[in-house]
Amino acid sequence: MYDVAIIGAGVVGSAIARELSRYQVKACVIEREEDVCCGTSKANSAIIHAGFDATPGTLKARLNVRGNEIMDQLSKELDIPFKRNGSLVVCTKDQDPAGLDALLEKGKENGVPGLEILSREQLLSMEPNLSDDVTCALFAPTGGIVCPFHMTMAFAENAFTNGVEFFLNTEVTSIEKAAEGYKLSLHNREKEETSILETKVVINAAGVYADTFNNMVSEHKLHITARKGEYMLLDKDAGTHVSHTVFQLPSKMGKGVLVTPTVHGNLLVGPTAVDVEDKEAVNTTLAGLDSLGKTASLSVKNIPLRQVITSFAGLRAHEDGGDFVIGEAADAKGFVNVAGIESPGLSSAPAIGEMVATLVKEMLSLSENPHFNGNRKGILRPEKLSLEERNALIKEQPAYGNIICRCEMITEGEIMDAIHRPLGARSLDGVKRRTRAGMGRCQSGFCSPRTMEILEREVPLSMFDITKNGVGSNLVYGHNKEI
Ligand SMILES: Cc1cc2nc3c(=O)[nH]c(=O)nc-3n(C[C@H](O)[C@H](O)[C@H](O)COP(=O)(O)OP(=O)(O)OC[C@H]3O[C@@H](n4cnc5c(N)ncnc54)[C@H](O)[C@@H]3O)c2cc1C
Numbered sequence: 001m002y003d004v005a006i007i008g009a010g011v012v013g014s015a016i017a018r019e020l021s022r023y024q025v026k027a028c029v030i031e032r033e034e035d036v037c038c039g040t041s042k043a044n045s046a047i048i049h050a051g052f053d054a055t056p057g058t059l060k061a062r063l064n065v066r067g068n069e070i071m072d073q074l075s076k077e078l079d080i081p082f083k084r085n086g087s088l089v090v091c092t093k094d095q096d097p098a099g100l101d102a103l104l105e106k107g108k109e110n111g112v113p114g115l116e117i118l119s120r121e122q123l124l125s126m127e128p129n130l131s132d133d134v135t136c137a138l139f140a141p142t143g144g145i146v147c148p149f150h151m152t153m154a155f156a157e158n159a160f161t162n163g164v165e166f167f168l169n170t171e172v173t174s175i176e177k178a179a180e181g182y183k184l185s186l187h188n189r190e191k192e193e194t195s196i197l198e199t200k201v202v203i204n205a206a207g208v209y210a211d212t213f214n215n216m217v218s219e220h221k222l223h224i225t226a227r228k229g230e231y232m233l234l235d236k237d238a239g240t241h242v243s244h245t246v247f248q249l250p251s252k253m254g255k256g257v258l259v260t261p262t263v264h265g266n267l268l269v270g271p272t273a274v275d276v277e278d279k280e281a282v283n284t285t286l287a288g289l290d291s292l293g294k295t296a297s298l299s300v301k302n303i304p305l306r307q308v309i310t311s312f313a314g315l316r317a318h319e320d321g322g323d324f325v326i327g328e329a330a331d332a333k334g335f336v337n338v339a340g341i342e343s344p345g346l347s348s349a350p351a352i353g354e355m356v357a358t359l360v361k362e363m364l365s366l367s368e369n370p371h372f373n374g375n376r377k378g379i380l381r382p383e384k385l386s387l388e389e390r391n392a393l394i395k396e397q398p399a400y401g402n403i404i405c406r407c408e409m410i411t412e413g414e415i416m417d418a419i420h421r422p423l424g425a426r427s428l429d430g431v432k433r434r435t436r437a438g439m440g441r442c443q444s445g446f447c448s449p450r451t452m453e454i455l456e457r458e459v460p461l462s463m464f465d466i467t468k469n470g471v472g473s474n475l476v477y478g479h480n481k482e483i
Contacts, residue, residue: 002026003364005184005199007172007213009033010041011148012341013205014155015353021162022357022374023366029156029164030197032171032189034470035430036423037152039207041346042433043282043314044229045258045271046148047245049344050087050140052107052115059324061110063348063355068142070350078154079378080146081263087143087245088123090299092133099249100138107140114141129241131301143245145263148346149433150378155353157422158376162369166423169471175202175216181334182217189471201334201360208279208317210325210339218329222339226279227316229271230288235307235441239265241300248299257292259300264436269296269303271314284311309441316342324348326355328363336360379417379435383409404454405447407440415451419458426459428452429469448475 004020006013009031017029033039048071054061075082091097100117107115118139123130160166169190176183181200188195204213211222234241239261248256260268272288293305319325319340329335338356341348360366382390382400393413394401400413418425418434425431428438431451438444438451452466452475467473477483 001181002028002197002199003366004028004201004203004360005030005182005197006203006205007184008039008205008207009036009152009156009166009168010039010205010207011037011152011155011346011349012041012207012338012352013203014152014159015349016203016205016338016356017159017164018155018162019353019357020360021159021164022369022372023361024369025360025364025366027164028167028197029159030167030170030172030184030186032169034169034190034427034467035425035433036156036166036168037149037433038469040314040317041148041152043231043312044148044343044346045231045260045268046146046262047087047258047260047347048082048144048146049347050107050115050143051110051112051344051347052103052138052140054106054110054344056106056109059326060344060348063324063351064344065111066351066354067344067348068144071144071146074350075146077374078158078376080151080154082144082146083263084142084144085244085261086139086141087247088118088127088137088139089247089249090123090130090134090137091249092131092298093135094133095249095251097136100136103138107138112140112142115139127242127244127246129300129302130246131297131299134299145245145260146346147263151346151349153423153434154376154378155349158374160422161376162372172206172213175213177217177332201336201363203336203338203356203360205338205341207341208315210317210337210341211319214329214335214337214339217332217335219331220329222325222337223320224340225318225320226276226281227318227342228274228276228281228288228313229316230284230292230313231268231270231311232289232292232305232308233262233310233312234267234269234304235309236265238267238304238307241267241303246299248295256299257295259296259303264439266309267303269293273316275318276315279315282313282315284313288313310443318342324352326352327359334363379414379421381414382411404450405435405437405440405444407442407446408436410435410437410447412454415454416458419455426455426461427467427469427473428455428475431455452476
């Protein structure tokens with residue numbers, strides 16, 4: 001019997017797992033995909049919002065501000081790439097600047113430090129590529145950018161090394177109340193096996209599917225709508241087109257789109273916002289991508305759209321009530337919802353982790369884990385070392401001298417580390433999210449087969465079993481001329 005079973009290894013489930021591992025607890029995370037960070041957490045704007053946007057008094061407001069506040073410390077402890085680049089909400093000449101004042105007031109109420117409204121002249125010295133129509137903007141110095149893959153992995157790896165078990169490729173198919181706690185029916189998608197897992201407490205962090213699980217055990221029904229957001233990612237050559245995250249002032253026409261540098265030096269433009277029926281619909285559309293360029297040009301001019309290297313979409317988990325739903329369901333003792341975690345869910349995840357772990361600690365009277373180690377080191381990046389340091393490293397471990405991904409300059413040594421570290425990569429995308437091999441300009445055209453050879457050698461995995469991203473996405477089906 002587990003004390004706690006967390007459904008979902010997104011940033012939220014993983015942050016909760018890490019915070020829970022501070023206590024003596026038998027806990028597990030169950031994830032239907034082959035890796036952590038395969039849901040919404042891998043496809044978003046990657047912004048650590050300052051916290052001026054959410055309605056004062058809501059969980060969204062409180063947890064966003066707290067999450068933002070602890071990011072510096074977390075990024076050091078867990079080695080998460082994070083930069084406080086500051087954000088701007090720009091107002092154009094046909095918009096009412098009173099909208100910015102309202103945001104400023106909300107931000108002050110939420111406790112966001114350093115907010116100020118800047119004139120066009122002040123803005124142009126910070127962002128010369130702002131559109132000619134921009135008149136003023138709300139500046140939030142605490143806004144930041146993060147790597148959402150590394151953030152999620154860091155939480156999960158640290159939870160794992162502190163004793164939390166992870167069941168990947170494992171789908172929770174139903175939940176039943178039991179004499180003590182709950183029985184979860186599991187389906188292992190790789191082995192095609194079913195099993196039952198018993199647990200005292202369930203934490204429902206299943207993203208867009210959190211309503212399904214709540215509705216299996218509670219009469220207080222939730223309803224989550226998947227709200228699609230499409231993006232275009234531009235090459236690193238375009239990465240300095242802006243240095244702050246440039247938001248648009250919401251208007252009758254919608255929330256606008258943002259233009260931002262990423263923490264790895266690319267430029268990101270998006271997202272759209274369209275409600276969709278299908279909770280798996282992470283496809284991009286011509287109409288969606290087309291609209292991005294036009295809308296983005298209202299705030300930033302001359303965006304080099306010819307340098308788009310890929311597009312992607314994510315699904316927001318919008319609950320009808322509009323706020324995060326966090327806490328034990330009133331009529332289902334031991335069943336804790338962490339539902340409706342749409343934006344700013346990434347920014348809030350560290351604080352959600354704290355909140356839920358404290359709740360579970362009280363529910364189960366947990367005592368501290370004397371062996372908890374909150375530090376974790378990310379993958380060593382030779383590119384960040386001086387020439388002397390790099391040469392010394394290569395002398396000791398020649399795999400760090402063998403470049404596999406030419407666009408991102410990722411070495412064989414980094415890929416080997418990605419495979420062998422806690423919760424290591426087992427697929428091409430798993431390697432990509434951990435190392436960036438395949439994320440560059442050529443989008444893995446060159447490095448895929450070489451990464452597959454390393455996976456085959458290091459896991460070991462047969463070439464036929466290596467997948468792009470889990471069950472059913474195998475890349476090799478037979479030998480040349482055999483099929
Ligand atoms: C377009 C867009 C832009 C965004 N931008 C930002 C931003 O800039 N800043 C910000 O703070 N937030 C942003 N967000 C919100 C943020 O990405 C989410 O709040 C956050 O990623 C949610 O994390 P999660 O762990 O709850 O969900 P997920 O990452 O979706 O994790 C849920 C997990 O549950 C698993 N699961 C589901 N069903 C089952 C099952 N039956 N059995 C086992 N596992 C299951 C899924 O596979 C998934 O991995 C954005 C979201 C979108 C869509």
